Amino acid sequence: MAVYLDDKKLIKQLLAGDEPAFERFFEENFARLYRFALVRLSDDPDAAREVAQITLTRAVRKLHTYRAESALFTWLCAICRNETSDWLAKQGRYREHIVLVEDYPEVQAAVDSLQLPEQMSPEHHYRRVELLRLIQVTLDKLPPRYGDVLEWKYIEGHSIKEISGKLDIGDEATQSLLARAKRAFSDVYSTLSNGLDQQLNELAKS
């Protein structure tokens, strides 16, 4: 079983009351949890903010239970999923069967299929929208720095120099970070997008 040593170390520092560790814990996870909740709460930003805050609050209460057998963010997502359900229940906004692709446990690859014919069927349209959404989901699933550099470089169009400046590292280190980030992105995205295909096939059969 994999042990997430970096996350384990962070939790240890948090439990020792280390302030920089708290800053890192919050910075790396709040916005990602916000987005995780946002898509599950009908894009309600206030609700998502509240749920993300509650999730982190709950998480710090049970830091000692984190075993590092899954990534810290995965552990936080599990808490966030419960908090989202509770929040919806409290608001009387039960929504059954919210199963997003990224919630599927087993998944694999496909990237090229974004090049779709102009006349799209509803299924194709849905697939295209979902695939684009999965890019954001994938960026959040990566280690925080990986997601950030990919977004800065390819979505926001920053130069290597600008990114180096943001991260306070050399250009070569940035290039190397980008290469690692792309590899990681490719792995996770292909897994997620295959999950989407699986889901569409099941829908088509039903």
Added chain:
Amino acid sequence: MSNVDESLEQLLSKASPRPVPDDVATAVAREAVRAEWQAVTGKHRTKKNMVGFAVAATILVAVFSLFNQFRVPDTAMVQVASIQKSFGPIFIVGEQSVLTRADNLEVIHAGQTIVTGEESGIAFAWAEGGSLRFDANTTVEFRDDDSVYLHSGRVYFDSTPSELISGIDVADIGSFKIETKYGVVSHVGTQFMTQLESDELRVSVREGRVAVVGTYYPGTALRGQQLKFSGRQRPVVLDILEYGDAWDWIGRTSPTIDVDGRSAHEFLDWIGRELGRNIEYSDETMEQLARKAILKGRVVDEPAIALRQRMATAAFEWRYEEGTIYVSISE
């Protein structure tokens, strides 16, 4: 560059940037989580000896950030309010959405966001006229000289407060709007409270009339009414009391007043306005007495306590009867 790399870059370029929570929401969440974390780790207890240093550092940071804000070119620093009273932890949202303790803040400029902590409260003199109050756990952004944006919590505005509240201009009241995610709350000469929770907006009117241009529907409320907006539903109007528990926090934020040389009548008028109750004298003689009786000193206590203390030393008796304070001569 490999084909895989190229297609990956193409794919990424089709995506939009990931949505991010706004700075204020992030700052508020950070402090809430930090408070919980400190409680869990007991950090706040072990670091008591650091408090003095931390407070000094925080003040330095606050001064530094204020100084920096003054240095920003092309940005007019418009003073929109001054603080008349505050208690409990008060924060200002700084760069990178970090909350900085700002308990000693005196003036507020357009663009600043203030956050009140647990058991806090603030009273402001609004530069364009009027008394503005924030309850605990409230986050408000000062947009410009006639509007604020309520992110969460409870605010109260009195467009014509008692003259005893020094520093409040009652002669020339400008417009004042409270913007919220549910719409814009504006008034016509009034006292009203606006409360925003995650899923609803409540506007309670003590005097005058308040209009709300809601995101989906408009609404108006008169004295003794509360307008409630929830989601996309039509607003609901409820009858409410203009005094009592829901309004008690306003008394706690009431600024110190100078009553030296002022009449008991003026003092009672201030009490009535702050508590949302009418003042009624037992007869005309009593009213004349109240107008002639001259007070001394300053009143630092909240109105309900000040009423008990001041009246105990005067030859007046008083009693609450629903929305009225009856005043008579002691037997």
